[in-house]
Amino acid sequence: MDHFYPNILAGYDEFHGVPGYTIGDPREALGTLWYHDHTLDFTSPNVYRGMAGFYLLFDDLDSGDEHDPNPQALRLPSSPYDYQFIFQDKRFDANGVLTFDQFTPEGVPGDKMTVNGKIEPVLHVARRKYRLRFLNGGPTRFYEFYLVNTGGTASYTFTYIANDGNLLPAPMTDYKVRIGVAERADIVVDFGGFPLGTEFCLVNRLEQPDNRISIPPHERGRKDVYVLGPAESVKVFLRFRDFKGKYPMHCHNLVHEDHAMMVRWDIVD
Amino acid sequence: MDGGARATALPNITLYTHEGKAVTFYDDLICGKVVAINMMYAECEGICPIATSNLVRVQELLGECVGRDIFLYALTLQPEIDTPQRLQEYAEMHGVKPGWWFLTGARADIEHLRYRLGFFDLNPVVDGEKATHTGMVRIGNDEYDRWTSASALAKPEQIVATINHVDRSGMRPVGRHSGTLRPAPWHLLSCRARTSAPRPSFLRRASASWALGPLPSSPVGVTLWPKAAPTCRSLAGLCCSLASVWL
Numbered sequence: 049m050d051h052f053y054p055n056i057l058a059g060y061d062e063f064h065g066v067p068g069y070t071i072g073d074p075r076e077a078l079g080t081l082w083y084h085d086h087t088l089d090f091t092s093p094n095v096y097r098g099m100a101g102f103y104l105l106f107d108d109l110d111s112g113d114e115h116d117p118n119p120q121a122l123r124l125p126s127s128p129y130d131y132q133f134i135f136q137d138k139r140f141d142a143n144g145v146l147t148f149d150q151f152t153p154e155g156v157p158g159d160k161m162t163v164n165g166k167i168e169p170v171l172h173v174a175r176r177k178y179r180l181r182f183l184n185g186g187p188t189r190f191y192e193f194y195l196v197n198t199g200g201t202a203s204y205t206f207t208y209i210a211n212d213g214n215l216l217p218a219p220m221t222d223y224k225v226r227i228g229v230a231e232r233a234d235i236v237v238d239f240g241g242f243p244l245g246t247e248f249c250l251v252n253r254l255e256q257p258d259n260r261i262s263i264p265p266h267e268r269g270r271k272d273v274y275v276l277g278p279a280e281s282v283k284v285f286l287r288f289r290d291f292k293g294k295y296p297m298h299c300h301n302l303v304h305e306d307h308a309m310m311v312r313w314d315i316v317d
Numbered sequence: 318m319d320g321g322a323r324a325t326a327l328p329n330i331t332l333y334t335h336e337g338k339a340v341t342f343y344d345d346l347i348c349g350k351v352v353a354i355n356m357m358y359a360e361c362e363g364i365c366p367i368a369t370s371n372l373v374r375v376q377e378l379l380g381e382c383v384g385r386d387i388f389l390y391a392l393t394l395q396p397e398i399d400t401p402q403r404l405q406e407y408a409e410m411h412g413v414k415p416g417w418w419f420l421t422g423a424r425a426d427i428e429h430l431r432y433r434l435g436f437f438d439l440n441p442v443v444d445g446e447k448a449t450h451t452g453m454v455r456i457g458n459d460e461y462d463r464w465t466s467a468s469a470l471a472k473p474e475q476i477v478a479t480i481n482h483v484d485r486s487g488m489r490p491v492g493r494h495s496g497t498l499r500p501a502p503w504h505l506l507s508c509r510a511r512t513s514a515p516r517p518s519f520l521r522r523a524s525a526s527w528a529l530g531p532l533p534s535s536p537v538g539v540t541l542w543p544k545a546a547p548t549c550r551s552l553a554g555l556c557c558s559l560a561s562v563w564l
Contacts, residue, residue: 089465089482150464151435151455307453307466308479 092302155188155303186229187302192254210234335404335419358395368469384416
């Protein structure tokens, strides 16, 4: 993982022993994380080959059990109705062999869209609510996904509940999910109101980045990846609460990362 | 990439060294080699002279390996002006030693190569500025098809570490079944001995399946690696271990 997460809530020293808290700061809870190859200077070719996966964490609130008897639990749709998607665009040669150009500093957009390593797969769903976890697995392309009918003439709303593994301050109704590389989005889609046999398409409609002037709602919670366009800057609050050590930070256009766009925070006493 | 799926084939255009010799880019300069390539032009008063003097420090750190294990190339952005003679004067002025070639050629060939090596910007105005292309060093190992880059103004030790990171010639399997590679003890290796001896065949097989495939299970004899007094590579190896702190 890009950030060090020892599977306990951060803020141990402040919260441990405080009545009502077991360990750490509950605001530091995380859910949808991912891990990937991080070979120095060669992250992009390796992640492009598929060396990436989800790392899901659960707690009392987001317990992974939609029948949880705990009254505090959110009872979000749980396995097998909790489904993960890694999106990666890829390019193949005439023989069907995966290709990658290491010389292009901006990266080569793929012409084949894959989900969990398969080109344009189909997921059969039941007529009920699903938790869908989206991850932009890179290496370069951004996405703005819409859930549409097969003709692309209607798009459907859903509930956006978490970004980068952090539950949003409140769930919000939305109709698109825009994710930069390494960014994650958890949405809840209710397929319950549709007739049996209905087909949907998840389509990317992002043609080019727009120049955002305000922080979009899904970026107003805690995050670990920030989308920056040309000439944009961002101020972020970083806190190193528990552990000394080395924390890298890098451009998550993986090709840029491999071209030395990486820095390191060394946290000392 | 694996097998025949290299999207990274480099052009085999003809270039001219600062010594006036005609060379083909891929066959003579890249094939099977570990290389570091930057772009410059002799009359550049911006970043080029600083970058060149920084790379002179890199050449000093790499020592006698340059021209044997590792090859340095500087490609001019002004081929009409930078004749071999002019590039030779530039190299002499900066104290460049053998094993580092300054290269010129036909404008169209240089431009093609510049794009192919990734020295370009998508914005045509920015791309038209020669200084845009002088800030990075393209570093790679053709045999393993491993390419990356470093800032031309990075600390020389960092650039050496990046070169070491693509240079797999010191890697060898550890143990019969361990499935891992570990850097060979650099202090035992002489670059002269390693370049004159053919690379063991198991390493060639390993290279073809480096990223995904299983490692060959051939037992490794210590005798495959000639022991020698510490050489230039002991310093390079030190830098490599410094780089590993990053990982």
